[in-house]
Amino acid sequence: MILYTPLSEADIFPQSTDSLTNRQCVTYNGRTMYVEQTSDGSYQLLQLISTDPKDFLDDTYLPGTILN
Known part of the structure; x- marks a missing residue:
């Protein structure tokens, strides 16, 4: 199966949810990004x-x- 996406493999198939607690998807200056x-x-x-x-x-x- 081929997935055409800008997301990384870890975002599509996460290993565990424990390490992702501080991560979130935000919009900053009109751009979407993952931040921690x-x-x-x-x-x-x-x-x-x-x-x-x-x-x-x-x-x-x-x-x-680093984003303030």
Whole structure:
């Protein structure tokens, strides 16, 4: 079976739900992304979900970026 999706394999077939408690899908500046809440209350970008190639060239949305 072939799935044509911008989501990663781990998002479609999660291993366990225990490790995903701090992760959530949010919209930030009009872009959808998966983020993880850190201990200080900020959010770390895990994955950008977009069909626009220009979004992936923007340094603001690199994985690992801290969002306030």
